[in-house]
Amino acid sequence: MSLRPKLSVYWASSCGGCEIAVVNLHEKLLKLDEHFELVFCPCLMDTKRADVEAMPDGSIAITLFNGAIRTEENEEMALLLRRKSKLLVAFGACSFQGGIPALSNFHSRDDHFRTIYGENVSLDNLTQVVPRPRTEVPEGTLELPVFYAKVRTLAQCVKVDYFMPGCPPEPHQVWNVMEGIMSGQTLPPPGSVIGAGTSSVCDECARTRATKVVPRFYRTFEVAPDPDRCLLEQGIVCMGIATRDGCGAPCPKANMPCTGCYGSPEGVRDQGAKMVAALGSILDMGEYKGTTPEELTQKVEALLASIPDPAGTYYKYGAAGSILGGKAQ
Amino acid sequence: MRRISINPITRLEGHGKIDIFLDEHGNVANTYFQVPELRGFEQFCVGRPAEDMPVITNRICGVCPEAHHMASVKALDRLFGVEPTPAAKKIRELFYTAFFVTDHTTHFYALGGPDFILGPDAPPAERNILGVVKKVGIEAGKQVIECRARNHHVIQMLGGRGIHPVAGVPGGWSKAVSAAERAEIETIANQNVEFALFTLKVFDQIVLGNPAYLDLVLSDVYHHRTYSMGTVDEQNRLNFYDGKIRVVDPEGREFLKYDASDYAQHIAERVEPWTYLKFPYLKKIGWKGFVDGAESGVYTATPLSRLNAADRLATPLAQEQFERFYQTLGAKTVNGRYQPVHHRLATHWARLIELLYAAERMQELARDPEITSPEIRKIPQNVAGAGVGCVEAPRGTLTHHYVSDERAILTKVNLVVGTTNNHAAISMSIRRAAEKLIQGFAVVEEGLLNRVEMAFRLYDPCFSCATHALPGAMPLMVNIKSQEGETLKSLRRDG
Numbered sequence: 001m002s003l004r005p006k007l008s009v010y011w012a013s014s015c016g017g018c019e020i021a022v023v024n025l026h027e028k029l030l031k032l033d034e035h036f037e038l039v040f041c042p043c044l045m046d047t048k049r050a051d052v053e054a055m056p057d058g059s060i061a062i063t064l065f066n067g068a069i070r071t072e073e074n075e076e077m078a079l080l081l082r083r084k085s086k087l088l089v090a091f092g093a094c095s096f097q098g099g100i101p102a103l104s105n106f107h108s109r110d111d112h113f114r115t116i117y118g119e120n121v122s123l124d125n126l127t128q129v130v131p132r133p134r135t136e137v138p139e140g141t142l143e144l145p146v147f148y149a150k151v152r153t154l155a156q157c158v159k160v161d162y163f164m165p166g167c168p169p170e171p172h173q174v175w176n177v178m179e180g181i182m183s184g185q186t187l188p189p190p191g192s193v194i195g196a197g198t199s200s201v202c203d204e205c206a207r208t209r210a211t212k213v214v215p216r217f218y219r220t221f222e223v224a225p226d227p228d229r230c231l232l233e234q235g236i237v238c239m240g241i242a243t244r245d246g247c248g249a250p251c252p253k254a255n256m257p258c259t260g261c262y263g264s265p266e267g268v269r270d271q272g273a274k275m276v277a278a279l280g281s282i283l284d285m286g287e288y289k290g291t292t293p294e295e296l297t298q299k300v301e302a303l304l305a306s307i308p309d310p311a312g313t314y315y316k317y318g319a320a321g322s323i324l325g326g327k328a329q
Numbered sequence: 330m331r332r333i334s335i336n337p338i339t340r341l342e343g344h345g346k347i348d349i350f351l352d353e354h355g356n357v358a359n360t361y362f363q364v365p366e367l368r369g370f371e372q373f374c375v376g377r378p379a380e381d382m383p384v385i386t387n388r389i390c391g392v393c394p395e396a397h398h399m400a401s402v403k404a405l406d407r408l409f410g411v412e413p414t415p416a417a418k419k420i421r422e423l424f425y426t427a428f429f430v431t432d433h434t435t436h437f438y439a440l441g442g443p444d445f446i447l448g449p450d451a452p453p454a455e456r457n458i459l460g461v462v463k464k465v466g467i468e469a470g471k472q473v474i475e476c477r478a479r480n481h482h483v484i485q486m487l488g489g490r491g492i493h494p495v496a497g498v499p500g501g502w503s504k505a506v507s508a509a510e511r512a513e514i515e516t517i518a519n520q521n522v523e524f525a526l527f528t529l530k531v532f533d534q535i536v537l538g539n540p541a542y543l544d545l546v547l548s549d550v551y552h553h554r555t556y557s558m559g560t561v562d563e564q565n566r567l568n569f570y571d572g573k574i575r576v577v578d579p580e581g582r583e584f585l586k587y588d589a590s591d592y593a594q595h596i597a598e599r600v601e602p603w604t605y606l607k608f609p610y611l612k613k614i615g616w617k618g619f620v621d622g623a624e625s626g627v628y629t630a631t632p633l634s635r636l637n638a639a640d641r642l643a644t645p646l647a648q649e650q651f652e653r654f655y656q657t658l659g660a661k662t663v664n665g666r667y668q669p670v671h672h673r674l675a676t677h678w679a680r681l682i683e684l685l686y687a688a689e690r691m692q693e694l695a696r697d698p699e700i701t702s703p704e705i706r707k708i709p710q711n712v713a714g715a716g717v718g719c720v721e722a723p724r725g726t727l728t729h730h731y732v733s734d735e736r737a738i739l740t741k742v743n744l745v746v747g748t749t750n751n752h753a754a755i756s757m758s759i760r761r762a763a764e765k766l767i768q769g770f771a772v773v774e775e776g777l778l779n780r781v782e783m784a785f786r787l788y789d790p791c792f793s794c795a796t797h798a799l800p801g802a803m804p805l806m807v808n809i810k811s812q813e814g815e816t817l818k819s820l821r822r823d824g
Contacts, residue, residue, distance in 0.1 A: 013368055017391020017492045024491055026478040070368060100388040104373040112372040117600045120371060120743045121730065122609070124597035124616065131367075135603040139350035139359050140332060142603040147367055168391065168492050221380040221409060221499050221709055221737070254489025254496050255503040259384055308738055312377050316385075 005061035007036035008052075009091075010081055012074035013101045013151065014067030018092040021168035022064070025175055035182045036061070049077070052084060060084045062181070064091040064164075068101045068320060069152040073145035082158040089194075093167035093261050095154040098320025100167070102151040103312055105319045109149045153321045162187070164195040167261035167317055170247050196246030198266035201258050202230075205240055205249040209233060213284035217306035220257065231257050232282060237307055239314070242268070242275040261317045270323045272314030279307075333767075347781065349763050355770030360760040362785070364606035364752075371742045379408055379737040380499060386729065387493040389746065394493045395428035395484065396722035396747065399570065400729040402497030403718030407590070408731050409499040409709035416702035417501030422570040423514065423694040424487040424494075425720070429569060429687035430521045431480035432723045433632075433680050437528060438473045441677050444783050445542070446535050465531050476524050479517045486510055501706030508701055515695035521688035522646070529650060529681050536678075537657065547658075550765050550780065551673040551787070553621040553757055554579040556611060556628035558750065559638030560721045561586075567639040567686065569721040575638045576611065579623050581668040585611070589719030592728050596745060597626075608753045609745055619757050627757070630725030630750035631788055632679040637669035642682070644689035650682045673758060676787045712737045722747035724788065751788045758784040 009019060019041070025032060039060060040052050063085040069075050082088050093099040104112065117123070117130045135142045154160050164177065173195040181187070188194060197203070209230040218235045225231055231238035231252055239260035240252065251258050264271035283303060288296055307313060315322045333349035352358040370389055377385065383401040387394035399421060406413055413421070436442070438461055446461050461470075481491045488494025489504065496503045506514075536542045545551075556579065560572045574592070576585040585595055598607040599616050610616045610626030617625045628634070642648045655667035658675060662668070670679075694700060717730045724747035732741035748755075762784040 015388045015391035015394070017388070017394065020391050020492050023477075024481060026481075027474055029474075100385055101368045101373075103377070103385070104369045106376070107369070107372050112367075112369040115372040115375070116367070116369065117607075120598070121593045121741070122596055122598050122743055122745060123600070123607075124612075125600045129600045129602050131600070131605050132602050137359070137361070137603065140348075142348060142361055142363065144363065144603065144605065147605075167388065171491070219378060219380055219737075221405075224503075224706055224708065250485070250490050251495050256489060256495040256498075259381075259495075308736060309376060309378050309381075312381070316381075 004035060004037040006039045006059060007032075008040035008060050008063045008081065008085065009038070010040065010063060010065050010067075010077060011042070012065065012067030012077060012095065012154075013070030014092070014094050014099070017168040018064070018066035018094075021092075021166075021171050021174055024171040025178075028175055031182075032178055049080070052080060055084050057083050058086055060086065062087045062089065064089050065095050065154055066092040066168075068094040068098050069148070069154065069157045070101055070104075071145040071147055075148075075157055076145075078154060078157045087161045088154075088158065089162045089164055090154040090160045091164045092169055093165060093263065093317040096163045096165050096321065097263050097318035098151050098153050098322075099317050102153075102318070102320035103316070105150050105324075106311060109147060112147075151320045156320070161190050163191075163193045165193060165244055165262040166196070166247060169195055170250075172248070173246055193244070193263075193266070196244050196262055199245050200265045201240035201243045201245050201247065201249050201252075201262070204245045204247070205230075205252045205258075207231065207252055213282055215284045215286070216303060219306070219308075225255060227255055232278075237279070237313060239271075239275060239316075241278045242271050242314070259316050260314070263318055263321075271318050272311070272322060272324070275314045276310075333763075347759060349767070351767065351770065355768070357760070357764045357767050360756070360763050361603060362752075362756040362759050363604045367605040371744055374742040375739050377739055379405060379731055379733050379739055382729070382731065382739070382742075383497040384493070384495060386744070389744070391492060393428075393432065393722050393724070393747070395425060395488070396720055396727050397729070398488070398494050398497050399425055399720045400718040400722075400727045402499065403571075403589075403720065404716040404729040404731050405497075405499035405718070407716030407718065408713055408733055408737065409716075410711055410713035411500035411707050411709040413501045414702070414704045414707055416505075416699050417705050418571075419694055419697055419700050420487060420502045420506060420705065421497070423506075423691060423700060424484065424496075425570050426687045426691035426694065427480045427483040427487070427514075427517075429723060430525075430684060430691065431477050431484075433684040433687065434473060434476050434480075434524070434528070436723070437532075437677065437681060437684070438469075441680075441783075441786050444786065445674070445677050446531075464535065469527075469531070472524060472527070476521070479520065483514055483517055486514070498706055499709050503706070505703050505705050506701050511695060511701050515692070518688060518692040518695045522685070522692055525681070525685035525688045526646070529685060532678060532681055546672050546674045546678075550762055551758065551784065552671055553629075553673060553754060553761070554623075554671045555621050555625070555754060556584060556614075556623075557634035557637035557669050558628050558630040558726055559635030560719065560726065561639050562643065564643075565640040566643040567635055567641075567683075567721075568643070569687070569690075571720070574719060574726060576628060577638050577669060579621075579669065579671065581637070581663060581666060585613075589728065590717040592717060592719070592730070592745065593743075596728075598745070598749075606749060606752055609750055610753065619753055619760065621757065627753045628750065629754045629788075630747065631676050632683050632723075633670060633673070633676040634725075635721060636679045636682065640666045642686050644686050644693070647682055647686035647689055650685060654678060654682060673787055674783075724748050725750040748788065755785050755788050758788070 063081045090096045113130050133146050177195040207230045214235040225234050236257050238257035240258035243260045244262040244265045268274045346363045348361045350358045383398045386397040386401045389397050485491040489496045558576045561575045562568045562572045573586050578584045596609050597612040598609045614626035642651045658670045660667040715732045719728050727747050728745040730743040733739050762780045
């Protein structure tokens, strides 16, 4: 029997990148292993769901839960791991705010099934077979977990103790958090965001800002940006201004805009609303005295057209946790 | 009818479940490999700006985001009708070779390797990365961690982030390579070649040097004669980043060779109501069920199938190993090329030969003077409106297909992902292993547990990047149930 506190890492609707963020601790993994006993992690080891069910309630010290709640199975595992864990951490953008899978909330479930199993160009499905929760085969019944109408965040499903943002959380931040716990540091109040800063990505970005306004926006394929100047001030929709810091601003360093994976800064309820406000203040509407309402409308519409997918841009990682409701079914 | 369920199957990318049904004689009536997961990228990417796809589709798989990033950006080149600069193509391929080195390395040492290096009948408690380290030495264990670390460093340096890179843009790459970076990458590539050679030596000593393991590789439990798919260059040499898709028949004759953009003429996907994952097959042959042979449209896209589909490898040391591979496994040459190997466990060996090829190719690219060129992107001048991008992901040929409106807003997205290619073949391998090991209600307990797992694991290098330093217990539960759901017997393997 190991006396080390038990750690579990689970993926719900996710990609596995959060697990790789943990594995990318490289040699520090050995230290993590000295301190914790990893008891459940389907991508790394063979413990099964029945083994977790057999564990006493509250016997897992920490569960790092990544992935959104997309299917019935995801929800069952969230409930199970909540019961078994003292601390449940929503680990990564999907479990925190829905992540990329929550872009699905802008589409109906029927649309998904129609496209994926009914219309895609490489399909051979004349009889329009669609996966269903129960299928009778000659040998018996096969079951599949239900695909829910909407993606939910972990906290929309169970009580969450801490939130760790990022898609995925940067390994140095994973280490900061785990090292803090291992050295007995006092944790912040429950419900806090951990493993990140409180300000915005702009604070970590080395690009120079001139507080100038822009006449229009560019999509990333349209221009090769200057490597030293603020991307937003070059007319590229960089989400850094509305995104929590802590990542070290790697995307602007690679000459690409921040896409917002760390969610909103401390004290900001909605990342998209914050971004809209920021864009409003940087846009140069030009001289509007003497223009007709029609001309003004045209101007505004042209500006808006340069950001063709506002919801998917401002809420790329946060649709489930945002103030947006998504598409009605 | 009795039923055996394994849920979830573990150490693979994503979720999975196996149901094994027994007939009245206690033999295997059928097996079902189910994928109980769907996220819906093909629908929710509709309406998004096309240029966002390399970043969005990274999130299909956090283990091989580099592969999705690359297939996506190649699809964008075509959707925007722009040819990347020569330097950009080389930077992309350099980035991609670093990814292949880290991915293949860790699969061998951490995921598939334990079954193989220690043998399937080693005590389960030893059949993990710690056991591997004990067998090959602690120094090798450290080398594996270092290899992952240095190649992820290259991935971050070139791609912007260590996981979910951002640098791919239609027409090129967002970031040039400095002279200092180039020199560092060359050093890393040299280390990678040494490491790949060392790993092949380990495989030689431990696996090939042991007649019992060689028998296992050659046993009919893991033998399926199917079509083999892989990407080749204009000389029919294997390439991970670009070329034509080539399919050879079970005898090794070229059956298809096509440009990525024609994939839908050659590949069709079947839907079953009991799994969320589709089953691709060769359209010309048709779907004949879960059977192998030249009359069945089932094909594989794996390291083994890639070697089978290529005539040779493009780098010298890897080519030597390629020759040795086919000669050792007794492949005949017909029309100047080796006939395919169909022993599925040989996939592990094939993967190591690819590892050496990736390392050597990385070396070549790192030494190419053009790699530091500042000419890294071309700005697209129009929107062609459709594009298909294909690369070889570690687990198989990966296809992204986008259609957009005139503003480059996506209207259709179709993805045929690495493992999906192998879905039917994986199902067949699981069934074969189950049939061999369950007869007349007698279940070869530990053999079943591990050999069924080995049957899917050999296809799936994806979670390679995982266990190398978290040597936890690896228990596995199998419940044998009556049709009414009553548990008749529980098998358990503790770590």
